[in-house]
Amino acid sequence: xxxxxxxxxxxxxxxxxxxxxxxxxxxxxxxxxxxxxxxxxxxxxxxxxxxxxxxxxxxxxxxxxxxxxxxxxxxxxxxxxxxxxxxxxxxxxxxxxxxxxxxxxxxxxxxxxx
Amino acid sequence: xxxxxxxxxxxxxxxxxxxxxxxxxxxxxxxxxxxxxxxxxxxxxxxxxxxxxxxxxxxxxxxxxxxxxxxxxxxxxxxxxxxxxxxxxxxxxxxxxxxxxxxxxxxxxxxx
Numbered sequence: 188x189x190x191x192x193x194x195x196x197x198x199x200x201x202x203x204x205x206x207x208x209x210x211x212x213x214x215x216x217x218x219x220x221x222x223x224x225x226x227x228x229x230x231x232x233x234x235x236x237x238x239x240x241x242x243x244x245x246x247x248x249x250x251x252x253x254x255x256x257x258x259x260x261x262x263x264x265x266x267x268x269x270x271x272x273x274x275x276x277x278x279x280x281x282x283x284x285x286x287x288x289x290x291x292x293x294x295x296x297x298x299x300x301x
Numbered sequence: 302x303x304x305x306x307x308x309x310x311x312x313x314x315x316x317x318x319x320x321x322x323x324x325x326x327x328x329x330x331x332x333x334x335x336x337x338x339x340x341x342x343x344x345x346x347x348x349x350x351x352x353x354x355x356x357x358x359x360x361x362x363x364x365x366x367x368x369x370x371x372x373x374x375x376x377x378x379x380x381x382x383x384x385x386x387x388x389x390x391x392x393x394x395x396x397x398x399x400x401x402x403x404x405x406x407x408x409x410x411x412x413x
Contacts (some may be wrong), residue, residue: 191344220400229305229390229403230345243400277344290401292337292344 188215191293198298205266208296212259212280218242219261220290221253222277230277236261265298267291273300304328305393307404316413320378322392324404327372330402335401336365336376348389349376355397381411 190213196277212219216295218237222230233300236255255261265272275297279290306325314320318397324334332353337345351358351365351374358365379383391404 227405229307229405230401231403232400235400245400254393279344289347292346294344296340 191278192280193276193293193296195296196294197297197299199301200268200271201301202268204268205264206268206298208263208265208278210261210263210274210278210280210293212261213291215226215280216291218281218283219255219259220279220281221261222279222292223247224275224277224295226274230274233263238282242296247295258290268300270300273298302367303404304331305391305402305404307391307407309323309407310405311408313408314381314413316411317380320381320385320409320411321346322374322376322378322389322391322407322409324374324376325372326374326393328370328393328395328402330395331402332396333394334365334367335372335392335394336363337390338385338390340388345390362379372378378409380410382384383411383413385409386411 193211220235223232224230232245234253239255250266253263275295278293279297281290304327335350336348338348339345347362349363349365351367367374388406388408390406392401
């Protein structure tokens with residue numbers, strides 16, 4: 188079975204632009220979580236969606252938004268990009284609704300904001 | 302304020318010896334702890350977990366120990382192999398529908 192997939196793998200954007208990152212969960216998984224990993228830090232929780240509903244939100248500004256589609260894939264949108272948004276964005280899927288436990292991570296999207 | 306701390310950014314161990322990675326936490330409400338391993342250009346991979354009702358969990362070469370009174374957990378890898386070279390993240394969660402809180406990671410290098 189295919190694991191969690193994310194697209195694109197790399198992205199370069201300019202300050203002020205917006206970006207959309209995509210994630211497809213493992214087949215049968217209904218929960219998707221998004222994490223931001225800045226260089227030298229651990230992943231930091233951004234959002235969790237389960238059955239197309241937001242179940243959790245981390246301490247991120249409103250420039251960050253996400254949604255989950257009927258096929259359980261998900262998008263993360265970031266508006267008005269700042270240099271500090273440069274990071275690896277990780278998507279994780281799980282079968283159960285909680286964002287904890289047995290999360291399977293994708294390879295991430297490396298976003299560079301210049 | 303970091304709730305999960307991995308104070309050693311890096312660790313170097315000889316092949317065949319034991320690797321011990323440490324993690325401290327400050328939130329006494331955490332009830333579930335996990336270790337993830339991350340290779341470059343890949344997402345973190347779940348390694349092993351432990352519930353707060355246990356003090357030890359073993360899976361092959363990997364053992365996690367939990368000392369709740371000290372708010373400390375450790376991951377032991379015996380014997381260490383070159384393929385274990387990666388960044389290891391400690392993570393914790395509160396009861397219920399709460400997100401994982403990660404430490405900054407420890408880079409393990411196993412030298413042949």
